Amino acid sequence: MTGSRTESRYRDGARRIVPIAVAGGVFAASFAVLAHASGFGASAAVVMSATTFGGSAQFAAASILGSGGGIAAAATAAALLNARYVPIGATVAGEFEGNPLRRLLEAQLIVDESWALSRTSEGRHDRRILLGAGMVMYCTWVGGTTLGALVGDRLGDPNRYGLDAAFPALFLALLVPQVRTRRALAAALGGGAIALVLIPFAPAGVPIVAATAACFLGWTRL
């Protein structure tokens, strides 16, 4: 009964992402509000959520345009923020099969949250959990943006509901089972330290990409 087990893993990913997808939807609505204030039409905000599907990059691009920044500044900041998807994509690459177009489309469902949830205890990634979770997250993200574009700023600041704390809590909960070996623990401490040190000096996004340097501990004997 491989079939039903296969299906249940998609559903498993979809089910587990729900609380964070709800929080994501509220943030997407607040992105639409910020984008509107920055001169985005409703369709531009929704199209950006559907094509970029990456919260921090969208917020950065909209806020830079809103504060008078140019095309180059907005696009560069957003690209730096999403540069982490190159190493993230590399970790799941082995699980993606089929023709390049299919891989390209499925890869768009990679976001921090779906990727983190799909990590297995053996250090691999479950593609079906990633896709199930990514699909739900995509729906609430695009849906939340649409809702935000329609009802505007009646929602208020999502941070009032503590939703900004939901994301580090999720990543911490998913990190804990990963640090079973000394090398993994060293990589986590190293990555966290690199990010912490760089936050005050580097543009947003750079600290996360730089933190990946800690994975070269894999070549040491630790």
Place this chain on the structure above:
Amino acid sequence: MTTVWIVVALVGAATVACKAAGPILLGGRQLPSPLNAVLLLLAPALLAALVITQAVGAEREIVLDARLLGLGAAVIALILRAPLIAVIVVAAAVTALARAVG
């Protein structure tokens, strides 16, 4: 208006390319083991960096605010082996409460 659409197109194209690079270039094949040893540690390094930037990061500064109280509550929930949803809800609830009181 045109500026907005140019940015939407550029950022969208860059993100699609970043996400697809690994799965298209490396997809469906076994990677050489030295590369694998490094990739195995990417997840803990990236997750830890995400925790840090989301918990204390702001626009080029470190900000200690109610998020940390929420994260502390999440740590307690994790120690008590609470399910994932409880960890997330507790973190948000404690942060919201701290902001309402503060």
